[in-house]
Amino acid sequence: QVHLVQSGAEVKKPGASVKVSCKASGYTFTHYGISWVRQAPGQGLEWMGWISGYNGNANGPQKFQGRVTMSTDTSTNTAHMELRSLTSDDTAVYYCVKDQNWVIDYWGQGTLVTVSS
Amino acid sequence: QTVVTQEPSLTVSPGGTVTLTCAASTGAVTSDYYPNWFQQKPGQAPRAVIYHTTNKHSWTPARFSGSLLGGKAALTLSGVQPEDEAEYYCLLYDGGAWVFGGGTKLTVL
Numbered sequence: 001q002v003h004l005v006q007s008g009a010e011v012k013k014p015g016a017s018v019k020v021s022c023k024a025s026g027y028t029f030t031h032y033g034i035s036w037v038r039q040a041p042g043q044g045l046e047w048m049g050w051i052s053g054y055n056g057n058a059n060g061p062q063k064f065q066g067r068v069t070m071s072t073d074t075s076t077n078t079a080h081m082e083l084r085s086l087t088s089d090d091t092a093v094y095y096c097v098k099d100q101n102w103v104i105d106y107w108g109q110g111t112l113v114t115v116s117s
Numbered sequence: 118q119t120v121v122t123q124e125p126s127l128t129v130s131p132g133g134t135v136t137l138t139c140a141a142s143t144g145a146v147t148s149d150y151y152p153n154w155f156q157q158k159p160g161q162a163p164r165a166v167i168y169h170t171t172n173k174h175s176w177t178p179a180r181f182s183g184s185l186l187g188g189k190a191a192l193t194l195s196g197v198q199p200e201d202e203a204e205y206y207c208l209l210y211d212g213g214a215w216v217f218g219g220g221t222k223l224t225v226l
Contacts, residue, residue, distance in 0.1 A: 035215065045155075045163065045206050047215040061118065061214050095162060102151035102210055103168045110162050 002026035004096050004108035011114045012086050019082040020111045022096030029053045029077040035099035036070065036081045038092040039110075046092075050099055051079060086115045119143050119211040123218035128226055129197045137221045138189040139207030145188035150209040152190035154183060157204045157220075166205075167192060199225050 007021040022034060036048040049060025051070040058070045069082045079096055093110040120142040129135035139152060146152065154167035165174050167183035170190060180196045190209070194201055202225040207218040 037217075044220045045208075045217040047208075047217060050215075059213060102153075104153050104155075104208065105165045105168070105174055107162045107164070 002098065002106045004098065004106055006094075006096060006108040006111045009112040009114070011116065014087055014115055014117055016086050016115075017082060017084040018086060018090075018113050019080055020094050020096075020113070022079045022081075022108050024053075024077045024079070024098070027098070029072075030074055032098050032100040034070075034072070034079040035097045035104065036068075037095045037097055039095070040089070040092040043092075048081070048094075053079070083113075086113075088115050091115045118214070119209065119216050121207060121209050121216045121218040123205075123207055123221045125219070126222040126224065128224045129194070131197060131199055131225055133197050134193065134195045135197060135223065136186070137192045137194075137205055137207075137223070138186065139191070139209065139218050140189045141209055141211065143211065146185060146190045146209065148185070150190070150211060152183065152185075153208040154181075154190075154192045155206045155208065156201075157206065158202075163206065194223075197225055201225055 003025045005023045010018050012018050030053045033052045035050045038046050051058040071080045093112050095110050096108040097104050098106040122140045148170050152170045155163040157163040166177045171183045182193045184191045205221045
């Protein structure tokens with residue numbers, strides 16, 4: 001069955017960067033994309049962007065452009081999301097989700113990123 | 118950017134029926150917005166329940182159904198069970214971007 005297993009919790013200082021990984025299994029990685037979604041404590045869900053598992057093409061909302069880099073490694077079926085210039089507003093649980101043809105079905109377990117001085 | 122609006126909270130009795138809605142600031146929601154719905158319980162990752170407006174995932178209970186209703190996407194739960202108490206989020210695709218609604222907290226009481 002499909003699994004998305006994410007890297008562990010991170011604590012970062014303001015201004016630093018964080019890289020979250022998401023290892024996929026149970027499906028053909030290159031046939032599907034991965035979206036990244038975050039959820040601040042006690043808040044709703046926010047879409048951060050999508051990357052193709054086939055060719056690495058990515059897109060996302062303007063809010064994150066220039067600060068987020070999404071990438072994939074097809075040799076390990078792993079997607080990565082790097083967020084730079086962290087502030088306390090970036091404290092959140094970050095999820096990777098399987099996303100293709102406007103269907104979001106499977107979610108990773110989430111990675112808590114805490115930004116604190 | 119499109120703003121997606123959901124009811125902040127709803128309450129339903131066990132065995133009852135409740136409809137959650139999802140509106141877009143840009144106008145009527147159509148199937149071209151590819152509505153998806155998710156259920157999230159405290160401390161858990163969200164779980165997908167509906168995609169492409171009406172389609173259930175293989176794990177979605179039969180009592181969940183999706184539709185378009187009065188220019189909005191809708192999620193109806195019929196014969197509500199206590200375990201359906203959760204936060205529900207809709208997700209719409211607009212202008213090449215996904216936009217989540219703010220969520221509806223469903224209380225079963």
